[in-house]
Amino acid sequence: MQGFKLTTELFFGSQAINHLEGLTYRNVLIVTDGFLESSGMVAKMAQHLPAGARYQTYSDVKPDPSQELVDAGVAVVERVQPDMVIAFGGGSCIDATKAILYFAHEHGMDKPYFLAIPTTAGTGSEVTNFAVITRGENKVVLIDDFLAPDGALLEADFTKTVPAKITADTGLDVLTHAIEAYVSNAATPFTDALAVKAASIVFEDLPVVYRDGLAMRSRARMIEASCSAGIAFTNAGLGINHSLAHALGGRFHVAHGRLNAILLPYVMRFHMSEPKYREPYDRLAHDLGMADADELLARVIELRECLGVENALSDLPQFEPAAFEAELSGIAEAAQHDRCTPSNPRAVSKQDLVNIARDAYCGRR
Known part of the structure; x- marks a missing residue:
């Protein structure tokens, strides 16, 4: 027997970013990289968060996220206790977020609502149950349905400045x-x-x-x-x-x-x-x-x-x-x-x- 599943809800098309405004979450953690934060793109995205929502960022993500980077992110998510986590960036940001939530859950934390907003058209990580992290010289593939984001928001406007x-x-x-x-x-x-x-x-x-x-x-x-x-x-x-x-x-x-x-x-x-x-x-x-x-x-x-x-x-x-x-x-x-x-x-x-x-x-x- 074969099967087919999609556990992530998709939001796409013209002005998809406006979907954020209708969400009910108020304590938001955004996982991203330093460039996206310093360039103002995180702030641009965050303007669409629900009225009254507050957000913090974990912007230390680097390409090929390491286990150490993930562990540091676990400490952040356990401290913030968000009701929504947004992965904002390319595949490394989304994979890092997946791993952070996975290992935080192993520590006993309930999974918050997880929304992925890709800023590159490449990995498809916003809808997969895969994540790749680096341990030493090896890339380790995590595969678990827990890793799949709850929602994925596809907004092409965030990809137009990609080199x-x-x-x-x-x-x-x-x-x-x-x-x-x-x-x-x-x-x-x-x-x-x-x-x-x-x-x-x-x-x-x-x-x-x-x-x-x-x-x-x-x-x-x-x-x-x-x-x-x-x-x-x-x-x-x-x-x-x-x-x-x-x-x-x-x-x-x-x-x-x-x-x-x-x-x-x-x-x-x-x-x-x-x-x-x-x-x-x-x-x-x-x-x-x-x-x-x-x-x-x-x-x-x-x-x-x-x-x-x-x-x-x-x-x-x-x-x-x-x-x-x-x-x-x-x-x-x-x-x-x-x-x-x-x-x-x-x-x-x-x-x-x-x-x-x-x-x-x-x-x-």
Whole structure:
């Protein structure tokens, strides 16, 4: 038997931010990062809080939030005792908030109402039961229905100042979510429909917002695509593209979306080398109006190039050859045991993962 669920209530469309004004919560904690607070975007969002509500911020979130950052946030939420927590930011802010509330609950605190407001169109974290935090050199994936926000507010206006490079990274993360969800061994017709819609929007609208951050129709479509892909992979799972990105990101500290984008063609080629595992890529290509998996792969590579994404890991300054080789065995082992790997369409050995990572490092096709 298969199932499909969405536990997060969505609020989206024109002036979605006005939904805040009708809420009844009065003691609000906003979890965000320093830039969003200092830029005035937090204050802009908070203007829409209910009359009489007071808010405090925990604005120490950094990319790839660490266990230590989460623990500090747990202390804040236990002190404030909010009746609503708003995660305001990109995937790191939302994931950090999820982990903070998860561990605070383990300490015995009741979960407050949890609203996620994404400011990037990428992770889909506002609707997922996933969170990724960093412990030492490893990224740890938490998966629990408790992590899913109670509500998600999609307001494209908050994404329009995102720099072009981050727009590319987060948008290609959406594409990776959609493709991995579609080819997952746990995919269903419902997750396929969401994945196809998300991928179609990315191919059409991501180049538009990369060139023009004020193209608001495309901005709105991208944030909705991100959410759709998030719902798809919450129900279908992901695969080794994400497993390798987690392992690499924890060691080399490169943006998650960029790692996914660089890895994607190499992971696709690995699967497409066997007819049985090529088949879902052919189906996805047909659903997107393409001839076959080869055209889909070519379109992925063309999109990466259009967005200025490197072809190989070795093109990134963080990847010094000796350091990469020294870490390669540990990267493959971490990826093999990552919680995204079981839903990969094809069983993988540690050596398979070594080979894929090395191909992605060297740029071998």
